[in-house]
Amino acid sequence: MKYFIDTEFIDQPYTLDMISIGLVAEDGREYYAESNEVDWSRASQWTLTHVKPQLDGVGMEREKIGYAIRRFCEHDPHPEFWGYFPAHDWVVFCWLFGGMGELPFQFPQHCLDLRQWAQSLGDPELPHQAGARHHALADAWWTREVWAFLAGLDPKTAAALAPPKP
Ligand SMILES: [Mg+2]
Numbered sequence: 001m002k003y004f005i006d007t008e009f010i011d012q013p014y015t016l017d018m019i020s021i022g023l024v025a026e027d028g029r030e031y032y033a034e035s036n037e038v039d040w041s042r043a044s045q046w047t048l049t050h051v052k053p054q055l056d057g058v059g060m061e062r063e064k065i066g067y068a069i070r071r072f073c074e075h076d077p078h079p080e081f082w083g084y085f086p087a088h089d090w091v092v093f094c095w096l097f098g099g100m101g102e103l104p105f106q107f108p109q110h111c112l113d114l115r116q117w118a119q120s121l122g123d124p125e126l127p128h129q130a131g132a133r134h135h136a137l138a139d140a141w142w143t144r145e146v147w148a149f150l151a152g153l154d155p156k157t158a159a160a161l162a163p164p165k166p
Contacts, residue, residue: 001163002026002080003073004147005111006139007089008051010043017042018062018092019051022137023072024144031072032137034059054135066096070104077106078163084143085115112161114146121153 003026008019019038023031036059043052060068073079083089090111094100100109118126127149129142151158 001073001076001078002082002144002147004140004143005081005083005086005089005093006136006143007092008047008134008136009088009092010038010040010047011088012042015042016088016092016095018095019047020055020136021065021069021093021096022135022140023069024137024140025072026144029072030137030140031069033065033068035062035065036060037062050134054132062096066098069096073104073107079107080161080163081108081111082114082143082147083111084113084139084146086111086113114143114150117150117154117157118146120157121150124150124153 004024005021007021010017010019017038018035020032020034034055034057038059040048040052081090081093093111094103097103103109118124127142127145129138129145132138133142147158
């Protein structure tokens with residue numbers, strides 16, 4: 001099954017401090033969590049203005065978020081993760097489990113990139129995100145919408161990248 005992911009984070013050279021994470025599964029299930037371990041003293045003014053006010057403010061430990069995501073993807077032998085230029089999101093995601101080498105065994109070690117797919121198709125105008133932006137769950141829903149849009153333009157690639165059927 002596909003999982004569309006987005007995170008908000010504070011990035012400073014050599015650290016990525018996850019603020020929040022949203023996952024939307026292909027079947028419409030969603031998962032959202034906020035970290036209670038964020039070092040806000042390192043946040044930029046932009047993050048304080050655009051990201052922080054949208055948080056619920058009920059955070060949990062990153063390790064617990066990792067366990068919750070394991071449960072969210074449980075019984076799925078072939079999860080496939082998608083993001084919109086997800087390089088940073090994927091690092092943050094892997095760290096929830098302790099690192100890339102400690103991902104649950106059935107997880108791939110990479111995340112597929114919608115931005116790259118869009119570029120390969122000549123950069124079509126993507127669906128506009130309705131409502132909040134820079135909220136990890138809202139952004140994950142938008143990512144799902146972008147996947148459907150690109151799959152409509154390029155069904156061949158969509159099929160080629162699909163995880164094997166269980
Ligand atoms: Mg985001």
